[in-house]
Amino acid sequence: MAERHMPPPLRFLLAARRSELHGLEALAGTCELVVRISALVHALQKERGYSNLTLCSPQERLQQTLAGLSDTAVRIETDARHFLDGLAADPAHGSGKARLLNGIAFALFRLDELPALRRQIRDRAIAVADADARFTQVIGSLLAVVFEAADSALDPGVTRILVALLNFMQGKELSGQERACGVMGFTAGFFSDAQKARMLGLAANQRRSFDIYAEHADGAPRTVWEQIQQQGEPVERMRDMAQRTADGQRVDGSLAELWFDLCTARIDAMREVESLLAQALAQQCERRIADTRKELDDRRLLLSRYAEHASGQAPSMVFSVQSRIVDTPAPDGVGSELERSILDMMREQTLRMQRADDALHTMRGALEEKKRIDRAKLLLISHYGLTEHAAHERLQRAAMDGGLSLSDVARQVIGELAGN
Amino acid sequence: MAERHMPPPLRFLLAARRSELHGLEALAGTCELVVRISALVHALQKERGYSNLTLCSPQERLQQTLAGLSDTAVRIETDARHFLDGLAADPAHGSGKARLLNGIAFALFRLDELPALRRQIRDRAIAVADADARFTQVIGSLLAVVFEAADSALDPGVTRILVALLNFMQGKELSGQERACGVMGFTAGFFSDAQKARMLGLAANQRRSFDIYAEHADGAPRTVWEQIQQQGEPVERMRDMAQRTADGQRVDGSLAELWFDLCTARIDAMREVESLLAQALAQQCERRIADTRKELDDRRLLLSRYAEHASGQAPSMVFSVQSRIVDTPAPDGVGSELERSILDMMREQTLRMQRADDALHTMRGALEEKKRIDRAKLLLISHYGLTEHAAHERLQRAAMDGGLSLSDVARQVIGELAGN
Numbered sequence: 001m002a003e004r005h006m007p008p009p010l011r012f013l014l015a016a017r018r019s020e021l022h023g024l025e026a027l028a029g030t031c032e033l034v035v036r037i038s039a040l041v042h043a044l045q046k047e048r049g050y051s052n053l054t055l056c057s058p059q060e061r062l063q064q065t066l067a068g069l070s071d072t073a074v075r076i077e078t079d080a081r082h083f084l085d086g087l088a089a090d091p092a093h094g095s096g097k098a099r100l101l102n103g104i105a106f107a108l109f110r111l112d113e114l115p116a117l118r119r120q121i122r123d124r125a126i127a128v129a130d131a132d133a134r135f136t137q138v139i140g141s142l143l144a145v146v147f148e149a150a151d152s153a154l155d156p157g158v159t160r161i162l163v164a165l166l167n168f169m170q171g172k173e174l175s176g177q178e179r180a181c182g183v184m185g186f187t188a189g190f191f192s193d194a195q196k197a198r199m200l201g202l203a204a205n206q207r208r209s210f211d212i213y214a215e216h217a218d219g220a221p222r223t224v225w226e227q228i229q230q231q232g233e234p235v236e237r238m239r240d241m242a243q244r245t246a247d248g249q250r251v252d253g254s255l256a257e258l259w260f261d262l263c264t265a266r267i268d269a270m271r272e273v274e275s276l277l278a279q280a281l282a283q284q285c286e287r288r289i290a291d292t293r294k295e296l297d298d299r300r301l302l303l304s305r306y307a308e309h310a311s312g313q314a315p316s317m318v319f320s321v322q323s324r325i326v327d328t329p330a331p332d333g334v335g336s337e338l339e340r341s342i343l344d345m346m347r348e349q350t351l352r353m354q355r356a357d358d359a360l361h362t363m364r365g366a367l368e369e370k371k372r373i374d375r376a377k378l379l380l381i382s383h384y385g386l387t388e389h390a391a392h393e394r395l396q397r398a399a400m401d402g403g404l405s406l407s408d409v410a411r412q413v414i415g416e417l418a419g420n
Numbered sequence: 421m422a423e424r425h426m427p428p429p430l431r432f433l434l435a436a437r438r439s440e441l442h443g444l445e446a447l448a449g450t451c452e453l454v455v456r457i458s459a460l461v462h463a464l465q466k467e468r469g470y471s472n473l474t475l476c477s478p479q480e481r482l483q484q485t486l487a488g489l490s491d492t493a494v495r496i497e498t499d500a501r502h503f504l505d506g507l508a509a510d511p512a513h514g515s516g517k518a519r520l521l522n523g524i525a526f527a528l529f530r531l532d533e534l535p536a537l538r539r540q541i542r543d544r545a546i547a548v549a550d551a552d553a554r555f556t557q558v559i560g561s562l563l564a565v566v567f568e569a570a571d572s573a574l575d576p577g578v579t580r581i582l583v584a585l586l587n588f589m590q591g592k593e594l595s596g597q598e599r600a601c602g603v604m605g606f607t608a609g610f611f612s613d614a615q616k617a618r619m620l621g622l623a624a625n626q627r628r629s630f631d632i633y634a635e636h637a638d639g640a641p642r643t644v645w646e647q648i649q650q651q652g653e654p655v656e657r658m659r660d661m662a663q664r665t666a667d668g669q670r671v672d673g674s675l676a677e678l679w680f681d682l683c684t685a686r687i688d689a690m691r692e693v694e695s696l697l698a699q700a701l702a703q704q705c706e707r708r709i710a711d712t713r714k715e716l717d718d719r720r721l722l723l724s725r726y727a728e729h730a731s732g733q734a735p736s737m738v739f740s741v742q743s744r745i746v747d748t749p750a751p752d753g754v755g756s757e758l759e760r761s762i763l764d765m766m767r768e769q770t771l772r773m774q775r776a777d778d779a780l781h782t783m784r785g786a787l788e789e790k791k792r793i794d795r796a797k798l799l800l801i802s803h804y805g806l807t808e809h810a811a812h813e814r815l816q817r818a819a820m821d822g823g824l825s826l827s828d829v830a831r832q833v834i835g836e837l838a839g840n
Binding site for chain 1: 427428429430431432433435436437439440443501504505516517518519520521522524525526528529532574766767769770771773774775777778791794795798801808
């Protein structure tokens with residue numbers, strides 16, 4: 001029986017399921033984008049690392065490696081842009097995706113800065129700290145896209161993996177920043193107090209990110225990460241060494257390269273975890289789409305059998321037995337068995353969606369912190385007419401001065417300015 | 421300049437805005453559905469009231485009025501069903517609407533019971549309490565659709581009005597249930613202890629719903645409601661009278677009709693508030709769609725001017741000046757002014773979406789209570805293998821026994837069973 005001839009409750013029951021299927025298909029596209037972004041971020045992190053090294057000590061060997069890394073990053077970026085063109089044309093990527101699309105626009109805006117930056121690095125016309133900061137900005141805009149992807153996903157299983165991946169990418173990015181900060185300190189032979197504080201902060205925030213990651217990960221991505229952690233001892237030792245240095249207690253500048261290599265090995269190993277998460281993401285999307293499609297087909301079949309069976313009756317009679325079905329099994333043959341299945345199906349669908357919503361709510365909890373910080377910034381902007389940058393600085397200063405996390409300071413600001 | 425020739429950041433900036441526009445257009449359809457549902461609920465409430473009256477005291481006059489009311493309800497239902505057929509065919513009503521569509525399926529399922537119920541009432545083959553309960557079930561399923569509509573709306577202004585309307589409809593429905601309960605008590609000449617408790621509960625819950633309504637309403641819908649409240653004294657007096665009755669202290673059974681007329685006048689006056697809210701809803705949707713469309717056009721124009729201006733440069737250079745724009749106004753002519761506008765636009769769009777998200781979060785707070793109760797029910801179902809009905813009963817009993825609100829009991833259950 002064609003669907004448009006089905007009784008309306010059945011049609012809407014199928015429409016609800018189809019809505020979920022469309023949502024999952026669009027989500028699969030978003031996930032593929034996230035996977036491409038994680039590859040691009042990895043390439044840019046590597047490129048940033050070697051840019052810093054060549055700007056610190058220009059060697060032919062390093063410059064060649066850097067040129068190769070830049071080419072790789074450009075190739076991955078080009079592929080990602082082609083993929084984005086396809087996504088932009090897809091109408092399923094429509095409503096409810098405004099924040100994600102806005103994030104993509106901003107990331108593209110940042111990516112457009114890269115060619116000029118690369119020229120400056122090649123010409124040695126930029127300070128190492130500035131080049132580092134500009135790569136970091138680009139990577140930050142890409143991480144923001146991953147955040148919006150995680151926040152807009154409507155499937156709790158997918159959201160869980162996206163939250164895991166986002167936190168892993170954040171931890172890995174902080175490792176990259178720590179590597180850069182360490183290269184500068186070890187090259188100089190000692191770390192200033194400000195640099196030491198920054199190193200401590202980067203290590204602490206890495207731990208936080210990786211802890212949240214571990215809470216949301218399971219299977220191979222978790223096991224591989226545990227193995228990497230067990231091999232973290234050499235990096236830890238050099239961190240301690242950095243804290244013991246001072247202007248009067250310098251260490252050999254050649255330690256910079258050892259530090260760089262140890263960190264790089266660790267970061268490259270982390271990439272393996274990201275690949276495993278990417279696989280898990282793709283598998284979860286495929287599985288959910290296949291399951292939903294199969295259920296939709298099964299239901300369509302069952303409902304059309306039911307509708308055919310009921311078509312002899314007056315249309316308004318089709319569901320007139322509902323209260324009987326709820327309370328006790330109906331006594332007679334095939335028709336009432338189908339009626340029961342339909343009511344069960346409705347109830348099961350409602351419960352399943354509720355359960356999913358609940359799980360989604362739990363998974364998104366991990367994203368709340370960033371939202372709280374954004375909210376505090378927004379309040380500072382509107383109350384004191386600050387720029388976004390100044391608002392961020394003020395939060396960070398308050399956190400440092402008070403020995404608090406950014407999230408705690410944000411909570412205080414919200415309490416004071418929003419009055420709740 | 422055609423949009424597909426624009427630099428990618430600009431294209432995605434427009435895509436984000438267009439995504440909002442599509443969302444608003446779909447939301448306008450949902451709002452029209454809600455308005456039709458509020459009219460249908462009102463008609464069914466009236467029909468339920470007269471069904472109760474005729475089942476209590478069969479009079480030719482009442483039966484004729486009832487027949488007219490049934491016809492009106494059927495007409496409104498038929499129109500709403502035609503409107504739904506259009507909605508179901510609209511692909512914009514796609515992903516993210518699964519819960520709303522499921523709610524619609526269930527409401528249609530319930531509505532299909534009405535013809536059989538009306539026959540039973542005409543034939544006097546159903547007890548007044550059963551007829552009352554079955555109308556109440558149908559109305560409950562329609563209110564659930566309004567809840568899902570409010571919960572799925574992504575515009576804070578629209579959500580505010582939907583939350584106001586939902587709570588007003590709930591308060592009005594509780595008034596209708598109170599009217600029915602009162603008719604039975606006054607017809608008998610006294611109220612049992614259970615009936616008295618129910619009357620008190622219905623009055624208290626009405627106040628709660630109307631308080632939430634008042635928090636979310638402004639302008640004419642609020643003023644008219646305040647006027648209605650000021651005329652509530654006669655109903656209050658009869659409520660007090662009901663509480664003073666007992667088997668030994670009966671009142672005249674003819675008070676039933678006075679009670680019914682007073683309540684009906686009040687409920688009919690409430691309908692005026694619903695109509696004003698419906699207007700406010702339509703206006704808000706129209707205004708937001710018009711604003712968004714205009715902004716989209718303005719931006720498209722600005723961006724295509726910018727893209728034309730920039731097309732002489734290498735594509736990768738288009739945004740290479742970003743950091744200069746952020747920190748200080750660029751010094752040179754028209755190009756940089758446009759660049760500034762674009763960055764301002766990006767920043768403004770981000771802040772606006774964040775602000776909207778924040779407001780949305782606040783507005784949805786009023787829906788959290790029902791979600792908490794649903795969550796507690798779900799935990800009871802999965803922990804003790806209860807049916808949904810039994811879970812609801814258990815929550816209600818615990819609330820009554822402990823002198824707590826359903827929401828407090830739900831919080832306790834979640835604390836015990838979910839461990840947070």
